[in-house]
Amino acid sequence: MHLAAKGDDSQMDEKNNIIDAIIEEEIAAIDAATASAAAESSSSSSSEITPTAEATQQRQRKRDVIRNVLRRLADLSLRDYQWRSSLFKSTEADRQVEQSLARMMGEANAPYLRPMDASDDQRGPLGQAEREVVTWLAGVIEEEGKRAQRICSSEGELVRPIDLEAAGEGGPLARSERRVVNFLDRIRQSERERATSRILRPKDLEEAKRGPLGEAEARAVASLEEIAAAERMRARLSQQRGGEVVRPIDVPGPLGEVERKVLEAMAAERQRAKERERNDGRCVRPKDAAIPGPLGAAERKAMDDLNLLRQEEQERLRNIQRVLQEKRPAESDPDSALGLTERFTVGLLKGPRLLGKVAERVVELMSSSKLNKDDVNLLQPSSDIVVDKSSEGKGDISDEPAVDDTDHIDDERRP
Numbered sequence: 014m015h016l017a018a019k020g021d022d023s024q025m026d027e028k029n030n031i032i033d034a035i036i037e038e039e040i041a042a043i044d045a046a047t048a049s050a051a052a053e054s055s056s057s058s059s060s061e062i063t064p065t066a067e068a069t070q071q072r073q074r075k076r077d078v079i080r081n082v083l084r085r086l087a088d089l090s091l092r093d094y095q096w097r098s099s100l101f102k103s104t105e106a107d108r109q110v111e112q113s114l115a116r117m118m119g120e121a122n123a124p125y126l127r128p129m130d131a132s133d134d135q136r137g138p139l140g141q142a143e144r145e146v147v148t149w150l151a152g153v154i155e156e157e158g159k160r161a162q163r164i165c166s167s168e169g170e171l172v173r174p175i176d177l178e179a180a181g182e183g184g185p186l187a188r189s190e191r192r193v194v195n196f197l198d199r200i201r202q203s204e205r206e207r208a209t210s211r212i213l214r215p216k217d218l219e220e221a222k223r224g225p226l227g228e229a230e231a232r233a234v235a236s237l238e239e240i241a242a243a244e245r246m247r248a249r250l251s252q253q254r255g256g257e258v259v260r261p262i263d264v265p266g267p268l269g270e271v272e273r274k275v276l277e278a279m280a281a282e283r284q285r286a287k288e289r290e291r292n293d294g295r296c297v298r299p300k301d302a303a304i305p306g307p308l309g310a311a312e313r314k315a316m317d318d319l320n321l322l323r324q325e326e327q328e329r330l331r332n333i334q335r336v337l338q339e340k341r342p343a344e345s346d347p348d349s350a351l352g353l354t355e356r357f358t359v360g361l362l363k364g365p366r367l368l369g370k371v372a373e374r375v376v377e378l379m380s381s382s383k384l385n386k387d388d389v390n391l392l393q394p395s396s397d398i399v400v401d402k403s404s405e406g407k408g409d410i411s412d413e414p415a416v417d418d419t420d421h422i423d424d425e426r427r428p
Contacts, residue, residue, distance in 0.1 A: 080169030087164035094158030101151060124335035128325060131332075137325030138318060149185055156184030199224045240267055274307060281306025 108123075108130060115123035122132045128140035129147060136144075156174060159182050163172045174186040175194065183191075203215065203224025212218055215227035216234060223231070243266025250259045261268035262276070285302040289295065299309035300316065342351035343359070 082169075083171060084165060084169035087161040087169075090157060090161040091165060094154060094161060097154050098158065101154070124332040124339065125329070126333055126336060128329060131325070131328065135325070135328050137321045139322065139325060152184040153186060156182070156186055196225060200226060203227060236267065242266070243268060278307050280304065281309060 111123040115121075122135070123130075125131060127143065128137070129143040131137075131140050156177065159177060160172050160174060163177075164170065173190065174183065175190045177183045178187050178191065203218060203222060203226065206222050207215060207218055210218075214230065215224065216230040218224075218227050243261070243264050246264045246266075247259045247261065250264065251257060260272065262272040263269070281299065281302060281304045284304045285297050285299065288297045288302060298312065299305060300312040302309055305313065341355065342349060343355040346352045347356065
């Protein structure tokens with residue numbers, strides 16, 4: 014019994030050992046799987062982190078390159094601003110000095126070359142346009158100079174023209190950008206409101222929330238509705254008159270206004286044709302017709318502008334002549350480059366004129382003929398009286414004996 018009990022114990026120990034070994038193998042397998050999974054996850058995370066870091070570095074490098082290029086461009090723009098600003102200021106200072114000297118000399122205005130430098134009462138369309146353009150360009154140059162200075166001081170950070178308005182340094186570009194941005198913001202807000210309220214057409218929004226698209230559509234729809242109402246009224250009047258045609262001019266509306274202007278132009282042209290027949294076929298300009306019409310009014314306006322332009326240019330031509338007379342390089346500094354150029358150019362232009370005069374003189378000499386005998390006798394000096402010029406005015410008597418020409422004269426008078 015005792016031996017049987019020992020055998021049973023040994024068998025139980027073997028079973029327990031086998032179970033423990035199986036459990037240990039499973040635990041080892043689980044640990045190995047966990048370790049491999051951790052290794053794979055760490056490798057995958059490292060592989061994911063590395064490309065992200067490289068992409069970030071590439072973006073940083075590109076950003077640095079862009080900032081460096083922008084900073085260099087801003088530096089060049091700043092130098093250009095300094096040069097242009099000094100040029101504008103020196104030109105304006107010279108002009109002020111010339112005007113002061115002209116007032117000291119008692120002149121009303123200093124001579125000028127540019128149309129914008131004329132006085133207020135003599136400045137015409139060209140001068141006004143040039144002054145506006147120059148003022149706009151001066152504002153743009155000042156604004157760009159300030160923007161370039163801010164870009165350089167911020168190490169290449171982009172500064173938009175609209176960003177200068179916060180510091181009160183905005184110019185024409187900032188105002189233009191502000192208008193564009195406001196226009197786009199209004200469109201964005203109105204479209205967002207239209208999408209939120211699920212309204213199909215932009216004009217159907219409230220007037221306070223309506224944007225540029227809604228306002229444009231509302232104006233177009235109002236014009237079309239006015240035309241449609243006028244056409245419906247015209248059709249109703251035509252039906253009331255038994256099918257008689259009613260012209261658009263007979264009812265209020267846009268088409269009636271267009272027809273009225275066309276009829277006025279046609280009536281003026283018919284009247285002008287009649288006046289041409291009465292003037293024996295001589296052309297009558299629309300502005301000179303008895304009924305000017307739209308064409309005559311347009312021509313009169315154009316002629317007034319041309320007359321102003323002609324007067325302005327004539328006055329400027331006189332001032333250019335004054336400037337050339339007072340400041341000719343050939344007279345003020347003949348040895349300078351401008352003086353030598355002017356002298357050479359003037360001589361080159363006078364060459365053909367001199368050759369023409371020489372050719373005219375040669376032709377005149379070749380076409381001349383011999384004088385008549387009577388003309389030759391008239392042109393020849395008298396040889397009867399000999400005057401000693403050396404003794405003229407001294408009172409000395411010549412050593413040669415005097416010749417008595419009385420007999421010779423009597424012989425010539427005797428028949």
